[in-house]
Amino acid sequence: MDGILRTWVLVTVIFGSIMTTAAMLIWLERRLLGLLQDRYGPNRVGPLGLLQVGADLVKIFTKEDWVPPFADRTVFVISPAIIVLSTLMSFAIIPFAPGIQVVDLNIGILFFLAMSSLSVYSIAFAGWSSNNKYSLLGGMRASAQMISYEVFMGLSLMGVVMLADSYELSGIVRAQEKMWFFLPQLPGFLVFFMAGIAETRRLPFDLPEAESELVAGYHVEYSGMKFGLFFVGEYIGITLISALTVALFFGGWLGPWLPPVAWFLLKTLFFLCLFILLRASLPRPRYDQLMVLGWKVMLPLALLNLLITGGIILLRSGA
Amino acid sequence: MLSIFRSMWLVFKHLGQKRQTVLYPEERPVLPPRYRGRIVLTRDPDGEERCVACYLCAVACPVDCIALAAGQDTHGRRYPEFFRINFSRCIFCGFCEDACPTWAIQLTGDFEMAEQRRENLVYEKEDLLISGPGKYHEYNFYREAGVTIRGKDKGDARQERPPVDIRGLLP
Numbered sequence: 001m002d003g004i005l006r007t008w009v010l011v012t013v014i015f016g017s018i019m020t021t022a023a024m025l026i027w028l029e030r031r032l033l034g035l036l037q038d039r040y041g042p043n044r045v046g047p048l049g050l051l052q053v054g055a056d057l058v059k060i061f062t063k064e065d066w067v068p069p070f071a072d073r074t075v076f077v078i079s080p081a082i083i084v085l086s087t088l089m090s091f092a093i094i095p096f097a098p099g100i101q102v103v104d105l106n107i108g109i110l111f112f113l114a115m116s117s118l119s120v121y122s123i124a125f126a127g128w129s130s131n132n133k134y135s136l137l138g139g140m141r142a143s144a145q146m147i148s149y150e151v152f153m154g155l156s157l158m159g160v161v162m163l164a165d166s167y168e169l170s171g172i173v174r175a176q177e178k179m180w181f182f183l184p185q186l187p188g189f190l191v192f193f194m195a196g197i198a199e200t201r202r203l204p205f206d207l208p209e210a211e212s213e214l215v216a217g218y219h220v221e222y223s224g225m226k227f228g229l230f231f232v233g234e235y236i237g238i239t240l241i242s243a244l245t246v247a248l249f250f251g252g253w254l255g256p257w258l259p260p261v262a263w264f265l266l267k268t269l270f271f272l273c274l275f276i277l278l279r280a281s282l283p284r285p286r287y288d289q290l291m292v293l294g295w296k297v298m299l300p301l302a303l304l305n306l307l308i309t310g311g312i313i314l315l316r317s318g319a
Numbered sequence: 320m321l322s323i324f325r326s327m328w329l330v331f332k333h334l335g336q337k338r339q340t341v342l343y344p345e346e347r348p349v350l351p352p353r354y355r356g357r358i359v360l361t362r363d364p365d366g367e368e369r370c371v372a373c374y375l376c377a378v379a380c381p382v383d384c385i386a387l388a389a390g391q392d393t394h395g396r397r398y399p400e401f402f403r404i405n406f407s408r409c410i411f412c413g414f415c416e417d418a419c420p421t422w423a424i425q426l427t428g429d430f431e432m433a434e435q436r437r438e439n440l441v442y443e444k445e446d447l448l449i450s451g452p453g454k455y456h457e458y459n460f461y462r463e464a465g466v467t468i469r470g471k472d473k474g475d476a477r478q479e480r481p482p483v484d485i486r487g488l489l490p
């Protein structure tokens with residue numbers, strides 16, 4: 001009984017804080033982008049513009065929620081929910097601190113990979129059901145991009161799994177007590193982070209959205225809170241990738257002086273800011289360049305990383 | 320690869336740089352003296368309307384936002400019976416000011432003309448006319464031109480000699 005109650009409290013707290021983070025990320029992103037571009041960003045609503053989130057919420061909830069008559073209604077309505085659900089599900093396996101984790105699956109990484117594969121359906125469905133040329137192009141791009149980047153996203157994590165000898169995320173964090181995995185797994189970290197950017201469809205890999213060529217890509221036809229859900233999904237996705245990067249490569253909750261949760265949140269915040277910095281500084285590659293980068297650079301790099309890591313582990317074990 | 324990190328670093332450095340934004344209602348931008356804002360109708364140094372209702376501004380206006388009708392007082396001095404500028408159309412190009420032969424119509428540095436209702440952007444002559452001479456303090460069209468009006472006969476204008484008596488025999 002105690003265990004169930006504990007889980008419920010954990011789920012509620014984590015869900016609440018993730019939704020808050022996703023909402024505050026809107027403010028953080030706009031503010032930080034502004035600062036990086038010599039502007040101020042939103043600074044009118046409330047102190048430092050912090051209440052901008054509330055204003056945005058009011059606005060997006062009171063907007064007309066319109067479904068185009070030519071759209072495939074059922075799929076059109078379902079697809080924004082899929083992305084939020086699938087990314088939220090992945091948070092179940094994130095270890096925020098020892099014991100603060102909804103469920104410590106012994107196949108945690110595989111669960112995350114499965115969930116992130118599911119989120120591509122959201123985009124593909126949205127693009128398809130909108131019945132719009134731009135949406136369809138966006139959806140197609142998203143499918144191709146996410147399928148090809150998923151391959152080495154999984155491969156890049158296998159090095160970590162080998163070093164930690166575990167698929168369990170808490171086990172992986174504990175295995176980093178001597179050394180954070182981004183040092184021995186630097187190529188793995190780079191590949192995973194870039195694949196993560198591509199998975200969350202963030203700049204510079206936001207080709208499914210690509211405002212300058214596809215209007216808004218897969219969510220051209222969406223309005224009101226359905227559009228908002230896509231954004232919530234995107235922000236949760238960023239948080240998820242940042243949290244995972246921290247847990248897998250940067251020692252999770254490990255760190256001196258501060259309590260473990262604080263370390264985890266601080267490191268995650270750092271990667272969130274890095275996502276925004278990337279958005280501010282890098283241009284979007286052409287579509288074929290994206291594919292070339294994926295298949296001709298990242299995939300061989302991930303495979304090579306896997307091979308070398310495996311070789312070193314074999315040598316060490318003396319077999 | 321290196322250029323990616325370089326551009327990220329260069330963008331990151333902008334965090335500490337001076338903001339370009341002017342926080343408008345609290346901070347005012349410095350406007351150049353020839354800024355083209357709200358249009359006014361000016362008066363000459365004697366306090367009379369400068370506008371002679373020649374329609375040149377209305378013709379020059381590329382968006383047709385100026386409407387007026389000419390009138391004449393008992394002494395033959397022309398003036399606009401009404402003068403209307405629709406500021407919801409005006410593009411503040413300043414062509415009217417260029418076209419005006421009497422420097423009556425002038426653009427000012429005021430740009431805060433926002434209204435809740437579109438109709439309120441239609442300015443009538445009472446709204447446009449100001450009490451002073453605007454940018455050109457000394458200029459008085461009727462004192463330069465040879466037209467006869469009240470208080471000024473032929474040859475009385477500045478830079479004008481008295482008319483020659485063509486029937487006289489004196490050289």
